[in-house]
Amino acid sequence: MIRKIIQIDENKCNGCGICAKACHEGAIGMADGKAKLLREDYCDGLGDCLPACPTQAIRFVEKETAAFCKETDNTENPWPVQIKLAPVQASCYDGAELLIAADCTAFRYERFYRDFVKGRGVLIGCPKLDKEDYSDKLTEILRENKIKSIQIIRMEVPCCGGLERAVEKSVIQSGAKLPWQVVTISVDGKIKSIKEGKENG
Template identity: 65%
Template sequence: MIRKIIHIDEEKCNGCGLCARACHESAIGIIDGKAKLLREDYCDGLGDCLPACPTNAISFVEKEAAAYDEAAVLENKKKLEAHSQLQQWPVQIKLVPINAPYFDDADLLIAADCTAYAYANFHQDFIKGKITLIGCPKLDSVDYSEKLIEIIRQNNIKSVTIVRMEVPCCGGIQNAAINAMKASGKFLPWQVYTISTDGRILA
């Protein structure tokens, strides 16, 4: 059938992966450093990926293509939910670069190390759709504020989510994140989640 789907210009693509994150159907993947339309029948033709692309490498075309298969997309989503939602590496605050393509237009998750172990559905409820930074101020014995200030200041961060444990030492990562947002000179939407030692969200 003739229908509207996306076309990716590989010469313009810089491999940032923002289109893949924006595609709710998981029709796009990054292969050999370039975005690819993995399956035509996963592309709904609505183009959520278009505004996410910083290089205008994505456009609409009308062509002979397999029909959009909503049932297959839903089944694929179920499979993906059982897998890691991590979108970048490294994740440790002290190791992550200050500038990276994945920070552009990113929702940032700043989490204490222990939270992913305490909260069972951490990937789906917190990591999914976000760029993840983790650390433990007690073990690292550092103030992450300076590094976080530069990440927020030098990149187009959309929002910040902070996840910490209820234990007092986790206050360090919350304070570092909040201080960094204030010192960056940017106004960002942000929220804090506190996880109990038995794996519940307290606030």
């Protein structure tokens, strides 16, 4: 896939190592006294390393490379987890039970990780704050990967309806045949309702 990653000009690099420390993904390392992009698939394309470079040896390029999906101890999760930033295609989606959650739910429901996150790939978003329809992005993710199931976690407030509608629309648009479920959390942090979605076909 074509995506944005960093490129390091070794002629400009002074070997200070600041960029390697600034890279939260471990994509940059030091070799032969110079900074090097060790793993293109570890580069998230967000550029935390750019402002750290005192010699401006780092720049963005767009090129054909592997999708960003850093191997960690929690390999079932894509990264970034924000829907608008998440990769469309990644090996960590294959066979995944996908959790798509409204941002607020993790802070209102105290057992959020234990009851919902563990063992699932996670995507989060807020249609009110992001002011966007996630359905096109989610449709691409469903078309390009073998998702096993979807669980939507939303608040009972009206704005969270946008997240539920986007997932339902993406399931229809993608033609995906998979089970999906909507769990609604009340404003006082309790499970208010659980609704089963309909599989296509």
